[in-house]
Amino acid sequence: MDFELSEEQGMLRDTVREVLTKTYDVETLRKVTDTDLGWSEKVWKSLAEIGILGLTFPENEGGMDAGPVEFTSVMTELGRALAPEPYLDSVLVPGSLLGLADDATRAELRTALASGELLMAFAHTEPGDRWPEARVETTASADGVLNGTKSLVGHGDCAAKLIVSARDDKGVGLYLIDADAEGVTRTPYRTHDRRRGAQIEFTDAKATRLGDGDASQTIADAEVGIQTALCAEAVGAMERSLDLTVEYLKSRKQFGVTLSSFQALTHRAADMYVQLELARSLSLYATSALADGIADPIIASRAKLQICRSARLVGQEAIQMHGGIGMTAEYPIAHYVSRLTAISHTLGDASDHVTRLAENVDSYDMLSVG
Structure with a gap:
């Protein structure tokens, strides 16, 4: 391939x-x-x-x-x-x-x-949710009146329109509403990786339903796409983290020689490269599946699990091999590690994805020995 x-x-x-x-x-x-x-x-x-x-x-x-x-x-x-x-x-x-x-x-x-004239946001996660469970306690009446609270709405602070998941008589529906509509209250926040979001409350807010049936599968497919996109972003962040670390090892001197002269450090940089390539391989796997029209949550979890593991090792090694400067706001490595940490905890961390994979082991995944 x-x-x-x-x-x-x-x-x-x-x-x-x-x-x-x-x-x-x-x-x-x-x-x-x-x-x-x-x-x-x-x-x-x-x-x-x-x-x-x-x-x-x-x-x-x-x-x-x-x-x-x-x-x-x-x-x-x-x-x-x-x-x-x-x-x-x-x-x-x-x-x-x-x-x-x-x-x-x-x-x-x-x-x-x-x-670029319009910004939107998807309001789905609610207080107390832990991926992959989403209770969707926000409700929509027959005429599209929303009541409920959505937390962790990425860039919901700047969106002009929102797509909101809400429970109605057809199951879970998606509703379109102006972010500044009557009955919509936004509380903006900043995350540790310097991104933006908002908690959004809906109190008798009038919205328009998108589509007729239950939207649960559409939401699940969207989550697969989000995880695949985040995996690709993490690969880019790890690539640059490794580049910066190698550049630092080649330029920083200790005991009269560059740090790259120390074999133990070059071995650790090689370990970072291995983890990067493992992450890249699984990211490409998830992307290839989507390109073939397959929105498979198991494939997405396999990729996301490797991303979580690789991001942790690459981030920790990058910080440690830079020393104290790696933790300063003036140097980029700390910002890359912060973003990788955020990605690792978006739509499931390593533990969540291990659990999902373990719960979905089929006979063709098993190997009998002896």
Whole structure:
């Protein structure tokens, strides 16, 4: 199986890398993430101009009709640059959920997302939820009135429209509502990796249902896509973490020689590389499955488990081999490790995914010895 990018896919990756590299160094990144918004509107506009925001949408909806290989390539570059722009939360996820909307609504909103004029967010997780369980205690009446609370809404602080999961007489539905509608209260927050989010309360808030039936499978498929995207982002972050660590070992001197002269440290850097390649392999596996039209939660869990394990080792080794400077805000490694930690705990940590895999072992996964 060929996992090499095509010429066009490689050009896409290189274009995104060029845009982000020109914008972000550690000082600029700190300044941008310290603002109230937490990301750069200038970068967002640039991503819209080169077609990244509409990448996965059909051409008649302002997009490029690309697939998982392309959007995961973008996520990898966002991870490498540690770019805080809400591509996943505000475009990819809500854009995919809009597949349930009627043709006119879907085309209008996706076109606005692709142009960068509209930001959306998916409000699903509720207080007390632990992945993979989502109770969905938010309710929707027959006429679409929402009541309930959603926590951990990624970039819900800046979204203009929300897609909200709520329980109704058909099961679990997805509802579209303006973020500043009457009855909607947002409490913004910052996460330890300098990203943004919000807790959102709905009190008799009028919304519009997307689609007719139960949306549970649509939500489950979206989670597989989110996990796959996060795996790709983590691979990019680990790549850059390893690069920075190797550069430091080659330049930092101790006892009159560079740190790279010490065999024990080069062996540990090699271990980091092995973990990176394991993570990359499983990330490509999950991406390949999505590209084949398979939204398999078991495949996603396999990939996410390896990402969690690799991110922990790569992050810890990067910090330790940098020494004290690795923990300072002025140096990028600490920020990469913080982001990798956040990814590792989004939609299930290592323990959660081990549990899911163990509970879904089938006969073809078993091996008899003797």
